Amino acid sequence: MDRIFIYDTTLRDGSQAEGVSFSLQDKLAITVKLDELGIDFIEGGFPIANPKDESYFKEVKSLSLKHSKIASFGSTRKVGVRTEEDKNVNALLFAETPVVTIVGKSWDFQVTDVLKTTLDENVKMVTDTILFLKSRNREVFFDAEHFFDGFKSNRGYALKVINEACSAGADVIVLCDTNGGSLPDEIATIVEEVRKNNKCILGIHAHNDGDLAIANTIMAVNKGVRHVQGTINGIGERCGNADLCSVIPNLVLKMGYHCLHNDGLRKLTEISRYVYETANLLFRTNQPFVGSSAFAHKGGLHINAIQKNKVTYEHINPESVGNKRKILISELSGSATILSKTEKFNLTHDTALLRSILEEVQNLENEGYQLESAEASFELLVRKKTGKYKPFFELEGFRVIVEKRENGLPITEATVKINVNNTQELTASEGSGPVNALDTALRKALERFYPVLKDMKLLDYKVRVINPRSATAAKVRVIIESKDKENVWSTVGVSGNLIEASWQALVDSIEYKLIKEYEAKQL
Structure with a gap:
């Protein structure tokens, strides 16, 4: 009773988030990370949806996963189609995953108005598909789509769908708050009602349209759910899914459940940032548990x-x-x-x-x-x-020129003159903008004396106007984030001149790197 099984759908539901598109290699790399975290089930996608997902299910077999089981995802057979002839169902078999998750309708409105079929035919579509997949030795999870809305609309029919799915052999019945509009007390009441009428293991799949996906997931577990679905960082369609980066630590640290293997909880922040980086999304600094501002x-x-x-x-x-x-x-x-x-x-x-x-x-x-x-x-x-500051160079001057030529493209050139241990160095460099040109020229001047700077690169550059009422004469604050092979650090510059503010932050960043190296290795 203290075991909660975690089912990650970042690669499927998460990839449906606006602006997110994982490559095949991205999906495989995230799979490895999820396995290291100790996730029980990883949903890889639709085997029939596109060539990339088809390739994923072929390539994932070559990964030496230590804990996670891969699940393929698809829908029940189509209306009026024999299960063994349904292309989608057969694609689930061809994926050769140990787990198959199928989604089916449990809201009468969706059956009649979307599928355009009868309530009885919908039930048969669910049961036929489960029986077929079970006969092929698959572990089958049934996602009861729109279950909570369906329960509110037609309690008897919603219960009939999941009860018939359970009788057909589904290993887990997943109750889905697909529209994400249910409240925690509604989730609690409905899950309790389901438990009285259904003997299968129950799961929860909550969307975040009401900003309650995490609360709804926790409430469902409180009422007996033992299978939890969600995504890393809560990414997903519309407002996203339940964020496993909050759900898991709440379950483990606050409620005493066992979720992950091999001390995986300590890897939660790492995988959160890895998925943000891979998905090319900005970190949420105030994200609970894993955000950089969380503590x-x-x-x-x-x-x-x-x-x-x-x-x-x-x-x-x-x-x-x-x-x-x-x-x-x-x-x-x-x-x-x-x-x-x-x-x-x-x-x-x-x-x-x-x-x-x-x-x-x-x-x-x-x-x-x-x-x-x-x-x-x-x-x-x-x-x-x-008195513990060591200067590594002195600036004698810099100049930045921006010239727009006949072809209409601006050209930026920076010239930097510095002094290192009484040796003068004068360098010039072009760049895509004044800051890039300055950075390149300064590095060119310094790398002859300090080769370790080749390991350092600019990671992020942010500009903020401090006193906007001064319009174009306003002061600006520049924050530069830099990294090397081991660390990430940030520096700041402020001036009424954007280039001067950038220079301050650039110099601080380089000096910090050199001081670290000096103290570690005595440059």
Whole structure:
């Protein structure tokens, strides 16, 4: 009774999200990640829908999965077609997956107005398909589409569909809130009613149109459901599906259920970000459990309390889901915040220096800097205040020229003159824009002296107007995210000149990289 089986449909339902299109290699790579997480069932897609999904079911057989079972997905036989002659049903067999999930109608309105058939014929379509697949030794899950709406419309018919599916041999009956409009109390009442009338293992498949998919899933488990469907990060059609990145830790850490294998919970944050990256979607920083801000603390009182006891402002240990705690620096910071962020500099007893750092942070934030989003710039600030800053080069000047030529395309060229250990270096470079040209020219000048910079690349570049009422004369804040083989860090620059603000952030990013390398390897 303490075991909940997790069924992931990221590769099928998730791929139906607007703007998401997984390649074959993407799907295979995500499959491996889901298996490492310890997911019980991975829904791969429609075997007959397109060549990519057909290829997936061929290629996935070559993966050495340790735990997950692959499921193919399709509908019941068509109206008036013999099951053994139905192309969709046969495609499910040809996929050769151990698990087959079929979807069928359980809402009378959908049967009469969409399928254009009788209620009895719909039931036969469900049972015929299940009997056929079971006779071919498949584990069969039946997704009762629109079940909750169907129950509200015609209780007797909705129950008849799933009861007949159970009698036909379905291994799991999945109750689907397909339109995502049910409320948790409705889910609870209906699941209880179903349990009185159906002896099969029950599952839940909730959509998020009412922003309640997670709550509805948890409520269904409370009432006896033991099979949970969802997607990583909740991606899916319209408003998405139940987010397994929230459902799973709630089930495990709050309710005491066993879901994943091999300590998979600690890999949850990693796979969340992997799927975002693969799907080319922006991370939700405030996403519960796995978001980068899920355990971020900014207020001085909060940070002071967290240092004394983590449970004061954290409902779970961040490491339990593979995340980490963040202490943010801002004008709201107090001495406790500065101390927590500068432990390696041992400033505990230097109250004057702490006050000086805090005042500098507050002054910079007043000018428009945002150090909570640029911890590398904050560390450089502390190093300068404590005398532990090492300059690696001096700027003698830079120039950026943007020229529009006869072909109508703008050309940007940057020239940088720097001094490294009394050696002058002058370089020029073209780029797709002024920041790219500056970055390329600066790297070209420095890489001769510091080859480790070849490992570093710019990951993201963000510009924010600070005082928009000043229109084109407004100050801008530039935040640059950089990475190397091991770490990701952010830096900030502020100026009334976009190029100058970008230069500040670029230089901070490079200096932070060089300081890290210097301390690790003594450049």
